[in-house]
Amino acid sequence: MQRAVVVGGGVAGLAAARDLADAGCDVLLLEATDRAGGKLRRGEVAGVTVDVGAEAMIHRRPEGVDLARELGLPIVHPTGATSRVWTRGALRRLPRTLMGAPLDLEELEETGILGEEGMVRARHQLLPQPDDDASVGELVATRFGDEVVDRLVEPLLGGVYAGQARHISATAAVPQLVDLIARPEFVLPPAPADAAPVFAGVDGGMWRLAEALEADLHGRPGVEVRHGATVTAIRRTNGGFAVGTSDGEETAELLVVATPAPPAARLLSDVAPAAADELLQVCYASVALVTLAFRADDGGVREALDVGASGFLVPPVDGRQVKASTFSFAKWAWVRAAGEEQGLLVLRTSLGRFGEQATLQVPDDQLVQASLADLAAATGLTATPVDAVVQRWGGGLPQYWVGHLDRVARVRAAVARVPGLAVCGAAYDGVGVPATIGSAHRAVAELLGARSS
Ligand SMILES: Cc1cc2nc3c(=O)[nH]c(=O)nc-3n(C[C@H](O)[C@H](O)[C@H](O)COP(=O)(O)OP(=O)(O)OC[C@H]3O[C@@H](n4cnc5c(N)ncnc54)[C@H](O)[C@@H]3O)c2cc1C
Known part of the structure; x- marks a missing residue:
């Protein structure tokens, strides 16, 4: 039986550990803090238990809801209540947009989100020139003007990335926008009548997904989840890896690094220095x-x-x-x-x-x-x-800045040169919970695929 170590007990590390256990590996998950879950976390306010991290997941990407269902968790959807935009002194209705790029200019005008000049510019649409990798802000500003970026794209993108539209890569963050923005008609195909809701959650809170994952791991022979175990260094050995922790050293034939980019960069500096250099650039x-x-x-x-x-x-x-x-x-x-x-x-x-x-x-x-x-x-x-x-x-x-996808490809290429090593988490294929779980599935599939080939 192969021994696998997973570094980091966020949802990516937990999902990777589960996949490795499913494949018959002995698994040790090392989590630095006193609890697993990372950004899936419960808190209590006035005795009410709520999420104090992620609270929803995109439903369209199946990895989150599929995993929750496998773990027996009840999936729920947000009520029909919609968000407002607080701008120009009032709470205004959010018009239909694709990450802030307006799909109906009449509707946009009715909301009053843009001033008069901004509205004139939004109507005077200019088609962006194709570019291998432009920022979301640049593409939308070319077509609809700066005010659309400032008052619609920024708050919507800010909700997901807490980032700046003029830095974030459209290809990495909103690929659908790249397909549509240079077309004469800026319209989305109509949603089928039986279309599933866009967002989902777990009844009682998204934190339950992390706790259920951990409980599932605890129930399996040959699997250990260790809290308070900060991984401090990784080096290669003849049979795989030596993993230095705050209280000793572990050995592994398979190693998944599922931490955010800064600690991943530190940990990979010896075994995959080219990947580490790239990861250091992720803000x-x-x-x-x-x-x-x-x-x-x-x-x-x-x-x-x-x-x-x-x-x-x-x-x-x-x-x-x-x-x-x-x-x-x-x-x-x-x-x-x-x-x-x-x-x-x-x-x-x-x-x-x-x-x-x-x-x-x-x-x-x-x-x-x-x-x-x-x-x-x-x-x-x-x-x-x-x-x-x-x-x-x-x-x-x-922050998925312009050039992010190429950077991730270079990280993966450098990691793939080290047999038995894989990386996953929010720094790679999307920051949302489903994408993060998807990156864990991919990491383990690549490790196991390489093992059997
Ligand atoms: C405030 C906030 C709200 C969000 N809301 C949503 C939302 O509603 N919907 C959505 O889809 N996404 C949301 N996200 C994004 C999503 O929650 C995260 O991207 C995702 O949970 C990250 O999972 P992860 O496993 O990659 O990383 P993390 O959750 O960061 O887990 C990494 C783990 O690695 C551990 N670690 C780090 N270094 C070491 C080390 N050296 N040794 C051992 N362990 C280590 C950390 O302690 C941590 O537990 C939100 C994010 C934030 C911050």
Whole structure:
């Protein structure tokens, strides 16, 4: 039986460990912190258990929902409540877009998101020249103008990457946009009547996916998940790898490095230096989530918050502190039900974009106050929350800048030259949970494929 070590117990590492165990390997998963799950994490606000990391997954990509179903978790979908854009002094309806690129200019005009000049430019569409790899911002600005990028693309892309539209690669982040943006008609094919919902979640929270994965691993012979085990160095040996940890050394024939790019770069510097050099170039954005619980019957709370929206996005040009707020009680039936038992409405704000680390380097209560000030200005909410929880995600989101796909190809080529080694996680094939799980499946398939060939 082959012995495999997986470094990092986020959803990628957990999924890779499961695939390796399914293939009959002995598996040791080494996780630096005292819990597995990485950015899938539960927290408690006023006694209500909620996600304080990822809260949803794209349904179209099957890896997330498939894995959740295999683990017996109930899949749910967001309610029909839609998000607003808080810009130019009002909460405005979000028109139909492809990651901020408008699909209907009449509808866009009705929302009032753009000023008059911005609207004139959006109508004066110019077709971008084909480019091997342009940024999302560049492509959309060429076609629809800068204001569409500033007030629509930035907040939508910021919600996923906490990044800047004029840096993020369209090919890596929104490949569908690359196909459509240079066509005379900017339209999406109509969705079939029985189209599945775009997003899914797990009833009770996405954190359950990580906990169920770990529980599944614990139940298997020959599999160990070790917490508090930071991997400090990796070197090659005759039969595979020596893996140095905070409290000793492990050996492995197969090794999967499933950490974010900065630690992966450090760990691979000896065994795959070319991959390490590339991984060092991947930048990360830090973000913080502030989860707030309000008493539903406090004066004005329902009137301000319970208005049928699932929250709002904030364009950076508007100069606010929060970049988005998710009214979790309105977006997820399970959050509403869990809060209602205690007469609470639970929501969260998110702060921090790439390059704005300084705004997060303040005490927790300042992040709470900043969130309350923006919520008050956006919705008129004046109530004091009964509880607030701040979860920081320093270096939380990799930035898929122009050139990212080529960089990932070079990383994979360098890693493939080392027999028995593979990498996976959010730095490679997409930052979303399903893509991250997909990268784990791919890493293990490549390892096992190489072993049998
Ligand atoms: C605030 C936030 C909200 C998000 N919301 C969503 C969402 O709603 N939907 C969605 O699809 N995606 C979302 N994402 C993205 C998604 O959650 C992540 O990209 C994904 O969970 C990353 O999984 P991972 O396993 O690659 O990495 P991580 O979750 O970062 O896990 C890596 C693990 O490696 C461990 N580690 C690091 N170094 C070492 C070492 N030397 N030795 C041992 N262990 C080590 C870490 O402790 C960590 O547990 C969100 C991300 C953030 C930050």
